[in-house]
Amino acid sequence: xxxxxxxxxxxxxxxxxxxxxxxxxxxxxxxxxxxxxxxxxxxxxxxxxxxxxxxxxxxxxxxxxxxxxxxxxxxxxxxxxxxxxxxxxxxxxxxxxxxxxxxxxxxxxxxxxxxxxxxxxxxxxxxxxxxxxxxxxxxxxxxxxxxxxxxxxxxxxxxxxxxxxxxxxxxxxxxxxxxxxxxxxxxxxxxxxxxxxxxxxxxxxxxxxxxxxxxxxxxxxxxxxxxxxxxxxxxxxxxxxxxxxxxxxxxxxxxxxxxxxxxxxxxxxxxxxxxxxxxxxxxxxxxxxxxxxxxxxxxxxx
Numbered sequence: 001x002x003x004x005x006x007x008x009x010x011x012x013x014x015x016x017x018x019x020x021x022x023x024x025x026x027x028x029x030x031x032x033x034x035x036x037x038x039x040x041x042x043x044x045x046x047x048x049x050x051x052x053x054x055x056x057x058x059x060x061x062x063x064x065x066x067x068x069x070x071x072x073x074x075x076x077x078x079x080x081x082x083x084x085x086x087x088x089x090x091x092x093x094x095x096x097x098x099x100x101x102x103x104x105x106x107x108x109x110x111x112x113x114x115x116x117x118x119x120x121x122x123x124x125x126x127x128x129x130x131x132x133x134x135x136x137x138x139x140x141x142x143x144x145x146x147x148x149x150x151x152x153x154x155x156x157x158x159x160x161x162x163x164x165x166x167x168x169x170x171x172x173x174x175x176x177x178x179x180x181x182x183x184x185x186x187x188x189x190x191x192x193x194x195x196x197x198x199x200x201x202x203x204x205x206x207x208x209x210x211x212x213x214x215x216x217x218x219x220x221x222x223x224x225x226x227x228x229x230x231x232x233x234x235x236x237x238x239x240x241x242x243x244x245x246x247x248x249x250x251x252x253x254x255x256x257x258x259x260x261x262x263x264x265x266x267x268x269x270x271x272x273x274x275x276x277x278x279x280x281x282x283x284x285x286x287x288x289x290x291x292x293x294x295x296x297x298x299x300x301x302x
Contacts, residue, residue: 048184049176050093051147055079057087063188066091067176069149073158080213086153089160095147096178097140103166105135110159112152118145128155140166147179222271230267234259 050065055078062081069091077084095117097103105123107113110130115123117140125133151160165171198204202215225233237259239251254262 045184047094047180047182049180051091051149051179052093052181052185052188054090055082055087056089057085058083063185064192065185065189068174068179069160069162070173071158071160073153075157078158087158088153089151091147091149093147093179093181094144095174096144096180097142098178099166099168100140100142101166101168102137103140103164104137106163106165106171107133108159108161108163109133110157111154113160114150115162116146116148126154130157130159221266222269223273225267225270226273230263233263233266237262 048065050067051069053064053066055062055064057077060082062079064079071078075084078087078089103122105115107115107123107125108130109125109127109132112126113123113133114121115135120138122138123133123135125135127133149162162174163171164174198207199215202218204215205218208214234256236249238254238256239249
């Protein structure tokens with residue numbers, strides 16, 4: 001007896017769509033896993049975005065990746081790691097010119113700046129007070145060209161914002177989506193990711209450098225146990241939770257007993273969260289009082 005004779009055709013028609021659906025889910029899960037595994041750091045990819053910036057002040061030199069050039073430093077140093085006072089900044093990248101035409105660069109500036117595109121100076125000037133400088137009009141072909149920008153602080157305040165215009169569009173900032181580099185700088189990007197995390201997670205509450213402002217205190221933990229499962233809290237303290245690999249909590253290497261002791265301390269010192277009372281609405285003095293209701297004295301006497 002053939003298989004088709006033993007299995008009703010209605011079953012086969014019902015099973016085939018189910019198998020197709022399960023196969024689709026399986027291949028989608030494989031593709032997602034492959035995409036996660038092949039995720040590439042932008043700095044290790046071809047033509048990474050941004051400009052390579054070099055800041056110098058007081059004998060120190062620091063590099064980082066800037067998305068664009070639009071800064072208002074004021075009286076402060078451009079970076080917390082640099083001393084106050086005069087400084088210089090240099091940016092290098094490629095700039096993509098999407099259409100040929102007549103172009104003109106401008107800058108809102110306090111300080112001294114020089115901009116070169118493809119080796120040609122297209123903007124140069126100096127201002128001691130905030131204001132505009134405008135470069136000459138020039139013909140620019142389509143393509144990608146080397147961009148070099150040099151800045152020097154010469155006044156108590158510092159500021160630099162780059163703009164451009166052409167016969168094809170009005171004045172606008174030089175946007176980040178047309179600024180990129182031929183080769184990435186993974187080490188520079190990694191250092192700045194570390195510095196960003198260092199500031200965001202208040203690491204300098206314990207690891208403080210001289211002259212560096214102390215980060216704000218961490219959130220109060222007296223309410224942290226509200227609506228929390230004690231077992232989950234112990235796993236979290238041990239970094240033994242399923243999402244611990246993506247969490248921001250540092251790993252201290254606590255064993256089970258130590259984690260349970262910390263959790264017990266948090267629960268013992270917990271405070272109930274109290275909701276603030278809704279304030280009573282203020283009386284509107286302009287609101288007129290209603291006239292007293294007229295009393296019904298019955299029908300008039302004739």
